[in-house]
Amino acid sequence: xxxxxxxxxxxxxxxxxxxxxxxxxxxxxxxxxxxxxxxxxxxxxxxxxxxxxxxxxxxxxxxxxxxxxxxxxxxxxxxxxxxxxxxxxxxxxxxxxxxxxxxxxxxxxxxxxxxxxxxxxxxxxxxxxxx
Numbered sequence: 001x002x003x004x005x006x007x008x009x010x011x012x013x014x015x016x017x018x019x020x021x022x023x024x025x026x027x028x029x030x031x032x033x034x035x036x037x038x039x040x041x042x043x044x045x046x047x048x049x050x051x052x053x054x055x056x057x058x059x060x061x062x063x064x065x066x067x068x069x070x071x072x073x074x075x076x077x078x079x080x081x082x083x084x085x086x087x088x089x090x091x092x093x094x095x096x097x098x099x100x101x102x103x104x105x106x107x108x109x110x111x112x113x114x115x116x117x118x119x120x121x122x123x124x125x126x127x128x129x130x131x
Contacts, residue, residue: 016127025121042099051124053093055107062111
């Protein structure tokens with residue numbers, strides 16, 4: 001610590017500051033059977049800590065929701081909910097995922113049909129880099 005009680009940090013991108021709560025949602029039609037919907041992308045200048053992903057097919061019952069994170073332009077499987085999921089019933093995936101600007105979550109709606117309206121929501125924390 002320096003004389004003013006502040007922690008000195010060397011290097012870049014080592015600390016994050018809490019910016020606010022993350023509450024993003026998106027509804028879109030899937031383009032084909034078993035199609036997908038992408039969440040909103042992480043905003044420029046922020047880092048998102050996603051703790052809950054909620055998803056639902058508002059039109060058709062589904063059998064599985066598969067969750068992937070698009071990190072550094074590559075999709076990475078992060079989990080799934082596999083069971084009979086009635087139309088309008090929300091499925092949840094809980095965890096701890098970090099997204100950088102431009103990155104997003106993709107949900108595959110297995111059992112969904114072309115044109116179904118599907119919903120994806122992210123909750124957690126919005127962070128900014130300390131400068």
